[in-house]
Amino acid sequence: MMKEPCNTGRQLNIDVAKCYEIVAMILVHSLVFLGVNVETGFGYVADLWIGGFMGAPVFVVCMGVGLAYSRNNSPKTIISRGAFLLLAGYILNFLRTTPLALSFFLRGLFMEHLKMITNLLLAGDIFQFAGLALIFFGILRHIKLRDISILILSIIFSLCATMIPTLRAQGLMVSEAAGLVILFAVGKFPAGSFPLATWFIFVAFGYWFGNKLRNIKNLDRFYLTIAFPCLFICIIGVLFEYRYGINMMKDELGYHHMILTDAVLCLCYCMFSFSFLHFVSKLFSLKLKTLCMTMSNALNIIYLIHWVLVACIMAVVAERHIPLLAIIGIALFVLVISTWLGIRAKKAIHDHPKKFQRSILRYL
Numbered sequence: 001m002m003k004e005p006c007n008t009g010r011q012l013n014i015d016v017a018k019c020y021e022i023v024a025m026i027l028v029h030s031l032v033f034l035g036v037n038v039e040t041g042f043g044y045v046a047d048l049w050i051g052g053f054m055g056a057p058v059f060v061v062c063m064g065v066g067l068a069y070s071r072n073n074s075p076k077t078i079i080s081r082g083a084f085l086l087l088a089g090y091i092l093n094f095l096r097t098t099p100l101a102l103s104f105f106l107r108g109l110f111m112e113h114l115k116m117i118t119n120l121l122l123a124g125d126i127f128q129f130a131g132l133a134l135i136f137f138g139i140l141r142h143i144k145l146r147d148i149s150i151l152i153l154s155i156i157f158s159l160c161a162t163m164i165p166t167l168r169a170q171g172l173m174v175s176e177a178a179g180l181v182i183l184f185a186v187g188k189f190p191a192g193s194f195p196l197a198t199w200f201i202f203v204a205f206g207y208w209f210g211n212k213l214r215n216i217k218n219l220d221r222f223y224l225t226i227a228f229p230c231l232f233i234c235i236i237g238v239l240f241e242y243r244y245g246i247n248m249m250k251d252e253l254g255y256h257h258m259i260l261t262d263a264v265l266c267l268c269y270c271m272f273s274f275s276f277l278h279f280v281s282k283l284f285s286l287k288l289k290t291l292c293m294t295m296s297n298a299l300n301i302i303y304l305i306h307w308v309l310v311a312c313i314m315a316v317v318a319e320r321h322i323p324l325l326a327i328i329g330i331a332l333f334v335l336v337i338s339t340w341l342g343i344r345a346k347k348a349i350h351d352h353p354k355k356f357q358r359s360i361l362r363y364l
Contacts, residue, residue: 030331064206079138086131129194154204302342
């Protein structure tokens, strides 16, 4: 370690991790929501492992690392961005619910599915979590808490959430609002996919890790040192939880109600993946490196677009059965189109900042 930051440049492995995860997430969402069975086989692996354990935690840790490396990270800026991301989450809810609601209306099924439509409009997803996490993080930065203090606070939150059983509320609005902070459930499913209390640890760890990373001179030695211990802990822990059906490896509710031991296993996977991608990215061509960085920059817009596309396709397909090969083809189509549109939108915002000065897209 060195006293003065010596590793302040862009971290390619973090960009590659974000790029890989958004590709995997688009494919998983497309497969799962277009009818692939998630109880067994390919769908089960995609939903539980690729889209779950290996998915969202990596995104959130990368967000924390980005906060450590960002040059424009004053508390005011962070809180403002968080507020816009929170708003963007509900705009996305509206955009991806509207095609489905219209489809139900045209088929005379609107009232039958009214509760589901309301739930989709109010649901807390990754944008809502990211927005709340940034607002909370900005407040902690405003009161001058150091990275280690923020990490310790997040561990305390995680411990408290671990000891509190999943709560249930009768009112949908109450459940979804409270579910943004701590896990509430409606039946077997979570109200609010990423409660702040249980998932903030990933932001805090990412920020702490990013600050340490800025002071590491020999990245090869560092990543080689942590890779195998993290992989070992991750494999042993995940196999144990899977074998005995413990929390995260039990069901969807357990995954979203991320207890502290689950978080540790996910963080070990994150650190191993960062280490693995650090060495693999050395083999990338310049064009591939550029593509990964470009996709990383446009990540949030790509994510927004892919959900709208998936919702539109779901509305058109309705409840018809689609063969697996056709679903895979549609998933690849969604990936290509959402990536292309997202990159073009991000470039337009960068090239014409005045036109987007008041647009929420500027904060994505």
